[in-house]
Amino acid sequence: MSSAIPLRLYVNGDRYEIAVEPRRTLADALREDCGLTGTHLGCEHGVCGACTVLVDGQPVRSCLMFAVQAEDTSVRTVEGLAPDEERLHPVQQAFWENHGLQCGFCTPGFLVLIAGYLEEHPDAEEAELREVLSSNLCRCTGYQNILTSTMCAARAMRGEP
Amino acid sequence: MKPSPFEYVRPRDLAEALAAIAQDPDDSKILAGGQSLIPMMNFRLARPARLVDVNRVPGLAGLAADGDRVRVGTLTRHHAMERTPLPGPLGDLLRRAAAHVGHLPIRTRGTFGGSIAHCDAASEWCLVARLLDAEMTVRSQARGTRVIPAADFFQAVFTTAMAPDEILTSIALPALDEHYRTGIAEFARRAGDFAIVAATAAVRVEDGLVTEARICLGGVAEVPLRSAAAERVLLGARWSPELVTAAAEAAAADCDPPGDAHGDPAYRRDLVRALIPRALGLDVRR
């Protein structure tokens, strides 16, 4: 009744032909079937945000979506943020420069969340960004450096010094 | 933390969806935003044998004017509600309520109708539906369409008047005229959490007099609770901050909230007293 079915996923512009049971979450399909282990799993019930990916540009919890639901969509994960092998995405760069991570477990989720939001709302102000950051949990940093990194990335993406 | 196996069905239209659910209603579940159902499946609190994914059924999302009402398609995402351009007191209420539902990545997937079908006592949309006496339109293959008023719809925790073979298709809300004051206020430990207590209000004031009063509370009963006591205080009276304080007192005295780790009954009653004025834009922290 529930054997693997063939599924085509588009992730970071690449095509993946995989076979999954319907119960496979998008997070597990990315990690186990596509080999993209940048997406982390913390709570698996929607609370922590470590698994955040962009589906058609929108941030979603990939632990709360089945892989089969992502058919014909475009998925973007932390592996797809940097423009090439040499450069980091402005949000990654800002995290690097501002010590926006400690253990790094929550980092992929934050990077994807923030990159997705700033690409859509380049003029976002601090209060709005704080609200967005409240979506995800970090057990290490106390959030201040994540906020600093986010503000710094926002300026960089607007082309400000 | 992995769901048990299920059969996945992705109907292309409502007729297909109704047929799929009709085959085995007791062991099937509709999958909308998945933001309540999938956590329950991950915990194996829910183990449906078949999921009917309605996300690609056309015509189930969006807001449309319908005479003196606004019809909300069941599949309208929380995020779309947060950004609805609907003018007036109803649009204000919907935007403000949406912003309280979880976090952005929950709101991009979770749906208005999914919340209402799920029937959590602290859900913002269940509160709004009960506040405004919304009418839920549900359909089944066997019995066609029926309309269920909010007063009958929400029955107990996670329990509605819908039968297992029925699909909620839309929710009708009254288009409130410009004399209404609407709002929502809630208290939760962290941003995005379900509220411990939430208060919603829609009060119509014309020429200084209250001509209609609706107050609905979440977190004080199994289902959203209209405060008849507060509404009685308000109706027909002259609008003033003191009147709202009196209504909040009446609501607090009249309700019988449960106690749990998040707050005992007395604490919840204090929250009711504080939140009703805030829902009406009066901050009485003095």
Ligand SMILES: Cc1cc2nc3c(=O)[nH]c(=O)nc-3n(C[C@H](O)[C@H](O)[C@H](O)COP(=O)(O)OP(=O)(O)OC[C@H]3O[C@@H](n4cnc5c(N)ncnc54)[C@H](O)[C@@H]3O)c2cc1C
């Ligand atoms: C971290 C987190 C925080 C959250 N915080 C809040 C919050 O503060 N406030 C709040 O209100 N909610 C909150 N939620 C829940 C969220 O709002 C859900 O989106 C909502 O409760 C259910 O909507 P859904 O579309 O995701 O439904 P689903 O999860 O897909 O379904 C929920 C239930 O409703 C049934 N159902 C769905 N649609 C239909 C239909 N059209 N016809 C018949 N049955 C149907 C399903 O079969 C299932 O039983 C939170 C969720 C998470 C993960």
Ligand code: FES
């Ligand atoms: S793993 Fe998905 S939100 Fe925690």
Ligand code: FES
């Ligand atoms: S850096 Fe460790 S959880 Fe955020």
